[in-house]
Amino acid sequence: MPVPSHHIVATPPPFGAPPYPADIFAGQTVLVTGGGSGMGLAMAKAFAQGGAQVAVMGRSLDRAQEGAAQIAALGVRVHAMSCDVRLPEAVAAAFDEAEEALGPIGLLANNAGANFPVLAENISANAWGAVTRIAIDGTFLCSAEFARRRIARGEGGAIVVNSAQYIWTGFPGDAHSAAAKTAQATMTKKLAADWAPHGIRVNAVAAGFFPHEASVSGRREEGVEPLQNMIPAGRTGSIWEFGWLSAMTCTPLFGAMTGQVIVQDGGESLRRSLIMPDFVPPRERAEGPWGWQ
Amino acid sequence: MTGWLTGKRARIEGDSPAIRAAIQAAGAALVAGGDCDIWVHVAPPTAVKPAHELTHAEWRASLDTGLDRRFLGARDFADACRARGQGGAILFVGAPGQALGADQAAAAGALGNLTKTLGVEWARDGIRVNSILTRETGDTLGHLAAYLVSDYAAYVTGAVMGIALDD
Numbered sequence: 001m002p003v004p005s006h007h008i009v010a011t012p013p014p015f016g017a018p019p020y021p022a023d024i025f026a027g028q029t030v031l032v033t034g035g036g037s038g039m040g041l042a043m044a045k046a047f048a049q050g051g052a053q054v055a056v057m058g059r060s061l062d063r064a065q066e067g068a069a070q071i072a073a074l075g076v077r078v079h080a081m082s083c084d085v086r087l088p089e090a091v092a093a094a095f096d097e098a099e100e101a102l103g104p105i106g107l108l109a110n111n112a113g114a115n116f117p118v119l120a121e122n123i124s125a126n127a128w129g130a131v132t133r134i135a136i137d138g139t140f141l142c143s144a145e146f147a148r149r150r151i152a153r154g155e156g157g158a159i160v161v162n163s164a165q166y167i168w169t170g171f172p173g174d175a176h177s178a179a180a181k182t183a184q185a186t187m188t189k190k191l192a193a194d195w196a197p198h199g200i201r202v203n204a205v206a207a208g209f210f211p212h213e214a215s216v217s218g219r220r221e222e223g224v225e226p227l228q229n230m231i232p233a234g235r236t237g238s239i240w241e242f243g244w245l246s247a248m249t250c251t252p253l254f255g256a257m258t259g260q261v262i263v264q265d266g267g268e269s270l271r272r273s274l275i276m277p278d279f280v281p282p283r284e285r286a287e288g289p290w291g292w293q
Numbered sequence: 294m295t296g297w298l299t300g301k302r303a304r305i306e307g308d309s310p311a312i313r314a315a316i317q318a319a320g321a322a323l324v325a326g327g328d329c330d331i332w333v334h335v336a337p338p339t340a341v342k343p344a345h346e347l348t349h350a351e352w353r354a355s356l357d358t359g360l361d362r363r364f365l366g367a368r369d370f371a372d373a374c375r376a377r378g379q380g381g382a383i384l385f386v387g388a389p390g391q392a393l394g395a396d397q398a399a400a401a402g403a404l405g406n407l408t409k410t411l412g413v414e415w416a417r418d419g420i421r422v423n424s425i426l427t428r429e430t431g432d433t434l435g436h437l438a439a440y441l442v443s444d445y446a447a448y449v450t451g452a453v454m455g456i457a458l459d460d
Contacts, residue, residue, distance in 0.1 A: 008380045008419025010447040019297060019445045193458055208448065232416035237448045244445060253294065253440075256433035259458045262449070267413045270451045 001229050009234035012241040018049040019244055024251050025052035030107035031098055033057045033085055033142055036067030038212045039162055039242060040111035046243030048074040050251065052107060055098035056080045059112075077102060085112045085138030091145050104153060107250050108146045110139040110184070111162040113177075117290040119283050120175040128176050135180035140187065143202070147195050156199025158250035161188050165208040165265035173282040173289030181206075185261045192259030201258040203249040208265025210237040233266030294319045294436065297443040302328060306366060307335030309386060315435030319443065328377065331442045332370040334363050336387040336400075344395035352396050359387055359400030360407070367411060371420050380419020382442040383411070386434070389426040389460045401426055405453045412451025421450040429456040 003009060013019075030047040034040035035056035044054045048071050056071065058064035061082035068080035079101035083094035099105055113135045118127065143159055150157040164171075164181040171178040185204050192202040209231065211224040228235045245264055248254060263269065282289040298321035305313055305323065312333060317323060321331065339355045367383050374381040385408060390401035404424060412422040423441045427434060433456055440446055 003417075007417040008378075009417075010380050010419050010421060010444065010450075012444055012447040019294075019440065019443075189458075196458055232413045233448060233450060234417055241445065241448050245449070248440065253436040254433050256429055256431060257437065257456045260454050260456065260460075262454050263452045264446075264449050266448045267416050267451045270409045270413045272413075 001226075003229045003234045007234050011235070012238055015240045018046065019248060020050050020251055020253065022049065023051045024253075025050040025107065025247075028106045029053040029055060029098070029102045029104065030109060030250075031055040031057060031095070031105045031142075031146070032109040032111060033083075033138065034112035035109070036060065036063035036065070036080070039207065039210060039239065040109065041067045041070065042210070042212070042239040042243035043109045043111055043160070043162070043246045044071050044243075045074060046240065046247035047107065047109070047250075048076045050247055051076065053077040053102045054079075055102055055105065057083045057085070057094055057098075057112070059084060085142055086133045088141050088145075091141045095145050095149065099149075104155075105146060105149065106155065106157045108142060108157070108159045109162070109246060110142055110159065112138050113162065113180070115174065115177045117173050117288055118176075119173065119289050121283075123176055131176035132180045132183075135177075136183040136187075139184050143191055147191075147198065147200055150200055151198045156201070159191070159200065159202040160246045160249050161185070161202070161204035162246065163188070163204040163206045163261060165206050165263055165269040167206055167261075169269060173285075173291070188261060189259045196258060201250070201255075203254075203257055203259070204261045205242065205246050205249070206261050206263040206265065207242050208237055208263075208268045210239045210242045212239050231266045231268050232271060235266065237264070237266060294439055296320055297439055297445060298331070301330040301442075303331035303333065303442065304329040305333045305335065307337065307386075309335045309430065309434065309438075311431055311435035312386065312438040313435075315432070315439040316442070319439040328373065329370070329381075330379070331382045331384070332366065333384045333386065333438060333442065334366055336363070336385075338388050339393050339397050341393050347394060347396060355394075355396035356400050359397060360403050363404060364407060367422065371411075371415050371418065374420055375418055380421075382446075383420065383422045384438055384442050385422075385424040386438065387424075387426055388428060389455055392428055392460075408453050409451040416450060421446065423449060423451070424453045425456065426453060427456040427460045429460070
């Protein structure tokens with residue numbers, strides 16, 4: 001169902017009008033994990049709009065390079081590289097490579113993740129390991145590598161984590177990601193506490209539905225248009241507003257903010273009513289574990 | 294922040310110099326009454342007392358300011374927005390639930406879930422509702438407040454957040 005015409009839908013400014021000046025990150029370098037596509041690319045572009053140089057890390061070098069080309073078009077220096085964030089030595093090597101190319105990394109965006117709808121009983125050990133370790137171990141390893149380098153330099157920094165709107169409710173049909181994304185949010189608070197004495201801030205955005213070309217949830221024959229009305233806000237998110245909020249937490253504008261998890265989901269996680277449609281277990285949903293996949 | 298709130302009219306109830314300055318710097322006109330696009334309610338910190346030393350009058354005063362007045366003010370603001378056929382933004386600002394006394398613990402908890410509820414009830418009126426529960430009073434509070442009531446936060450509603458580690 002389309003959103004009824006008498007409803008009012010709040011919309012963000014266009015991509016070309018970011019909320020901060022073009023030099024707010026001037027002279028700084030951000031490393032974005034999973035930055036070659038989707039939400040990571042949106043984060044990377046948002047940092048670039050503030051003047052940051054961008055190191056784009058991805059499992060696939062090709063995809064990282066494709067994303068880097070789009071980021072470079074915004075007028076900043078970029079470096080693309082391949083890395084498996086589950087491997088500490090690979091993470092350290094990637095930081096070395098990025099710093100050699102672009103200088104010290106002072107900002108970090110943890111976005112690398114994998115996600116797909118699957119019934120819990122059908123999650124193989126490999127699939128469980130992939131989804132949870134990319135998000136949980138990857139965020140830990142990249143953040144700790146970042147922090148060690150910042151502390152060694154005697155300089156602070158800022159980290160932002162891409163978490164998800166379903167972290168406080170569970171997500172039937174997505175057990176691996178439900179666990180992984182909440183771990184990212186809870187570790188955000190503790191990492192922020194551990195590194196506050198070193199001037200390193202850590203915050204997370206618990207993101208709702210921001211469709212993009214690479215998202216599992218965007219691959220539907222009818223596209224995402226029919227999904228707008230399921231969100232209280234009357235629309236799915238525009239991916240640049242996610243990128244902006246992520247980058248914004250790393251600006252001096254929010255310089256005192258740390259340990260926070262900001263939900264940006266158009267009210268999606270808050271939809272409830274006393275009387276709801278009959279409960280259908282994920283395994284019995286005609287259209288798959290997520291209800292329409 | 295330039296231009297975040299250009300053309301918007303904001304009414305701030307309660308006192309926060311940082312929020313007042315940031316909202317003005319972002320381009321909004323501060324108004325004392327009449328039509329407005331933004332309503333910010335700032336509750337002052339309550340006294341810190343053990344629960345058994347709080348009189349009922351003190352308890353009630355905290356809940357009046359920290360909860361009841363916020364609900365009633367939000368309801369009136371939302372009514373006015375609907376009457377004009379325009380969206381709006383509501384922001385509640387106060388102390389975190391465990392920062393002061395049991396009165397604030399009750400008020401902040403109630404306010405948090407009220408925020409989540411109103412955010413959904415009024416979503417299709419284009420009215421967003423968010424809360425900042427913090428001990429911070431400085432620039433970040435002002436900037437965050439200005440962001441949350443701006444169109445840049447168009448996809449943020451029903452959100453409750455702090456600023457500092459122990460918020």
